[in-house]
Every structure is written in structure tokens, then in C-alpha cells.
Amino acid sequence: MSTKxxxxxxxxxxxxxxxxxxxxxxxxxxxxxxxxxxxxxxxMRGGTASCGxxxxxxxVGSPIVSRPxxxxxxxxxxxDKYESSVAPGGIIFVxxxxxxxxxxxxxxxxxxxxxxQMASDNGTPTLANMILVGKILKVLNDFDExxxxxxxxxxxxxxxxxxxxxxxxxxxxxxxx
Numbered sequence: 001m002s003t004k005x006x007x008x009x010x011x012x013x014x015x016x017x018x019x020x021x022x023x024x025x026x027x028x029x030x031x032x033x034x035x036x037x038x039x040x041x042x043x044m045r046g047g048t049a050s051c052g053x054x055x056x057x058x059x060v061g062s063p064i065v066s067r068p069x070x071x072x073x074x075x076x077x078x079x080d081k082y083e084s085s086v087a088p089g090g091i092i093f094v095x096x097x098x099x100x101x102x103x104x105x106x107x108x109x110x111x112x113x114x115x116x117q118m119a120s121d122n123g124t125p126t127l128a129n130m131i132l133v134g135k136i137l138k139v140l141n142d143f144d145e146x147x148x149x150x151x152x153x154x155x156x157x158x159x160x161x162x163x164x165x166x167x168x169x170x171x172x173x174x175x176x177x
Contacts, residue, residue, distance in 0.1 A: 003056025010074030015129030020051035027055035134174030
């Protein structure tokens with residue numbers, strides 16, 4: 001794997017920072033060099049949240065993601081703001097339940113996933129983020145269940161350990177979409 005830069009963005013409360021942290025921990029579990037840089041507005045829940053993640057074989061020189069290879073836009077303002085910053089040949093994952101327009105770029109691959117609707121239909125309305133993460137890992141040929149389980153074990157607190165299998169099953173749902 002070469003170095004991949006990810007940018008996750010959406011409203012606070014959508015699990016943007018958790019999704020990015022999971023990708024970073026998965027990279028660590030796979031022996032990669034990583035950085036995770038969260039950013040959110042003062043109101044957090046309901047405000048804008050984003051995080052940059054870099055995963056690669058080389059040392060990460062700067063945690064700033066200015067030209068993401070992978071963009072996850074969980075709402076329309078995020079797509080509007082970051083679509084133009086994606087590297088040519090990059091990938092954009094869009095929560096098509098909440099994003100009403102198509103991606104304008106023709107030099108990127110787009111995966112519209114109705115993540116919010118899928119999560120709601122699955123009885124896990126707060127896990128649309130993990131549906132998208134499952135799809136990302138599948139597209140990148142990096143969905144290894146053991147590695148995913150180990151990383152989930154690191155990012156899910158002991159108090160919420162009962163959520164590990166639920167998150168894993170929700171990620172599988174996204175991977176199979």
C-alpha cells in the first residue's frame with residue numbers, strides 16, 4: 001500500500017471522528033504509519049466535524065490532509081466544501097440519503113451509499129458512519145475481518161464493548177452494498 005490520505009466530513013454527531021479514528025487504528029494494527037487529525041466546530045454535535053487520516057508505509061511528515069485520495073462526505077455542505085480538493089483519480093464516498101446532488105467531478109470515482117437509510121433500516125440509526133467505513137475498506141480491498149475486529153476493539157471503549165459486534169455487522173452491511 002502506498003500512502004493514502006482520507007478526509008471524513010459531516011455534521012457533529014454523525015461519528016465522523018470515530019470513523020477516522022477507526023481507520024487510523026486499523027492502519028496501526030496493519031503495521032502502517034498513521035496520523036489522525038480531528039477538527040470540529042465549537043458546538044460539535046450538529047456543527048461541522050471533519051478529520052484527516054493518513055495511512056501509509058512511509059513516515060507521515062505532516063498530519064494535514066489537503067489533497068485527499070479518499071473523501072467521505074456525509075452531508076451536502078461537506079461535499080460542497082471538499083469535492084474540489086480530492087486528488088485526480090481519487091474516490092468520493094457520499095451518504096446519498098443526505099446528499100441530494102451528484103458529484104460534479106469526472107476525474108474521480110464516486111460511490112453513493114444510502115448509509116443513513118441503511119443504518120436506520122438495520123436498527124442502528126447512529127452507525128451510518130460505519131456503513132461507509134465498511135464500503136471504503138471493501139473498495140480498497142482492505143476488509144479483513146480479523147483486522148477490523150481488532151481495530152474496533154481498540155476504538156470502542158470498554159464501557160461500550162457490547163457495540164463491537166453491532167459495529168462489525170454494520171460494517172459488513174456496508175461492505176456488501
